[in-house]
Amino acid sequence: MVKKILAPATIAIFFWGIGLLLINQYYYEYVRYYLYISILVIFPFMVWNLIKQWKKDKVEETNEFKTSIFRMLIMAVVMIVIFYVTKQNHI
DSSP states (O other), X not given: OHHHHTOHHHHHHHHHHHHHHHHXXXXXXXXXXXXXXXXXXXXXXXXXXXXXXXXXXXHHOOOHHHHHHHHHHHHHHHHHHHHHHHOXXXX
């Protein structure tokens, strides 16, 4: 149980969140760039993980890759809906 909670990915997300809070508190004008850099950093890890799942699916005949893709598509739709619900006209 503790092993799953203290995984390296969980610790990295924790420090990323702390960094986001600190930048938001002291340097608010750089929050957007911090989030852009976060996307650029996480994208190669995401692609690497998907390739690893795809290879595992071919060898073991599982459905991890397909479920990961569906999960990402669902989250993309949720994020687009939230974007349009919260969109404000800043002129």
